[in-house]
Amino acid sequence: MKINSMKDLLINELRDLYGAEKQILKALPKMIKAATNAQLRSGFEKHLKETENQVTRLEQAFEKLGVSAKKKTCEGIKGIAEECEELISADPEAEILDAGLIEAAQKVEHYEMAGYGSVRTWARQLNLREVADLLQQTLEEEKATDKKLTELAESMVNQMAAAHT
Amino acid sequence: MKINSMKDLLINELRDLYGAEKQILKALPKMIKAATNAQLRSGFEKHLKETENQVTRLEQAFEKLGVSAKKKTCEGIKGIAEECEELISADPEAEILDAGLIEAAQKVEHYEMAGYGSVRTWARQLNLREVADLLQQTLEEEKATDKKLTELAESMVNQMAAAHT
Numbered sequence: 001m002k003i004n005s006m007k008d009l010l011i012n013e014l015r016d017l018y019g020a021e022k023q024i025l026k027a028l029p030k031m032i033k034a035a036t037n038a039q040l041r042s043g044f045e046k047h048l049k050e051t052e053n054q055v056t057r058l059e060q061a062f063e064k065l066g067v068s069a070k071k072k073t074c075e076g077i078k079g080i081a082e083e084c085e086e087l088i089s090a091d092p093e094a095e096i097l098d099a100g101l102i103e104a105a106q107k108v109e110h111y112e113m114a115g116y117g118s119v120r121t122w123a124r125q126l127n128l129r130e131v132a133d134l135l136q137q138t139l140e141e142e143k144a145t146d147k148k149l150t151e152l153a154e155s156m157v158n159q160m161a162a163a164h165t
Numbered sequence: 166m167k168i169n170s171m172k173d174l175l176i177n178e179l180r181d182l183y184g185a186e187k188q189i190l191k192a193l194p195k196m197i198k199a200a201t202n203a204q205l206r207s208g209f210e211k212h213l214k215e216t217e218n219q220v221t222r223l224e225q226a227f228e229k230l231g232v233s234a235k236k237k238t239c240e241g242i243k244g245i246a247e248e249c250e251e252l253i254s255a256d257p258e259a260e261i262l263d264a265g266l267i268e269a270a271q272k273v274e275h276y277e278m279a280g281y282g283s284v285r286t287w288a289r290q291l292n293l294r295e296v297a298d299l300l301q302q303t304l305e306e307e308k309a310t311d312k313k314l315t316e317l318a319e320s321m322v323n324q325m326a327a328a329h330t
Contacts, residue, residue, distance in 0.1 A: 008257075082240050
C-alpha cells in the first residue's frame with residue numbers, strides 16, 4: 001500500500017487492527033479453554049463478545065471512510081499469540097498458566113491501546129468525528145479490560161501461583 | 166524451558182524482555198535516522214540511552230536470581246519492528262512517517278509496560294524486593310516515554326501531517 005497522506009496512514013493502521021481483532025477472535029477460545037480460574041475464564045468470554053463488537057466498529061469505520069474492510073496480518077499480535085501458545089504447550093500448573101495467560105492478554109490489550117489511541121488521534125486531526133468516536137469506544141473497552149486483568153492478577157492468580165514455588 | 170514454578174515463569178519472561186530490549190537497541194538507530202522532527206529524534210536518542218540502562222537492570226535482576234542473562238527472541242517486538250521497517254520502506258512524506266514512527270514506538274512501550282508490569286508483580290509476590298524494584302524503575306521509564314510520545318503526537322506531528330491530506 002502507498003502511504004501518501006494521513007488518511008492512507010489511518011486506513012493502513014485500521015487494516016492492521018482489523019487483522020489484529022480477527023487474530024484475537026481465533027486466539028481467545030484457546031485461552032478460554034486453557035484458563036482454570038473461573039473469573040479469568042469468564043473475563044475472557046466477555047472479552048470475546050466485546051471483540052466481535054470491535055470488529056463491527058472497524059467495519060463501520062471502513063464504510064465511513066469509503067474503503068473496503070480489508071485486513072492485514074498484524075505481526076505484533078501474531079508474535080504475542082505465538083508466545084501464548086508456547087506457554088500453553090509448556091503445560092505448567094494451573095495457577096502458573098493463569099498468571100501467564102493474564103500477562104499475554106495484557107500484552108494484547110496494550111498493543112491495541114497503542115494502536116487505537118493513535119488512529120483515534122489521527123481521525124480527530126482529520127476531522128473524521130464519527131470514525132474517531134467509534135475508535136474511542138473501543139479504546140475505552142480495551143483500557144477497562146486491561147484494568148480488570150491487573151486487578152485479577154494482583155488479587156488472586158499470582159498469590160495462588162506463588163504458593164507453588 | 167520447563168515452567169514448573171512462578172520463579173520459572175518470571176525468568177522466562179525476563180528472558181523475553183531481555184531479548185526485547187536488545188531488539189529495540191537494533192531498531193532505534195533506524196528510527197532515529199528516519200525521524201525528521203527534531204523533538205522526536207532527540208526523544209528516540211534519549212530512549213536509546215535509557216534502553217541501555219534497562220538492559221543493565223535486567224542483567225542485575227538475572228544476577229540476583231542466580232541465573233545466566235540469556236535472551237529469547239521476543240516475537241511481539243519482532244512483529245512491531247517489522248511493521249515499522251515496512252513503514253520506513255514505504256517512504257511516505259516526512260511528517261506522515263514521523264506520525265507512524267511515534268505509533269510504532271508507542272506499541273513498543275506498551276508491550277514493555279505490560280511485560281514489566283507483570284514481572285514486577287510476580288517478583289513482589291515472590292518477595293524478591295530488589296528484583297521488583299529494578300523492574301519498577303524500568304516500568305516507570307517506559308510509562309514516561311509513552312506519555313511524552315502521546316504529547317508529541319497530539320501537539321505537533323499529527324497536525325503537520327494532517328495539513329498534507
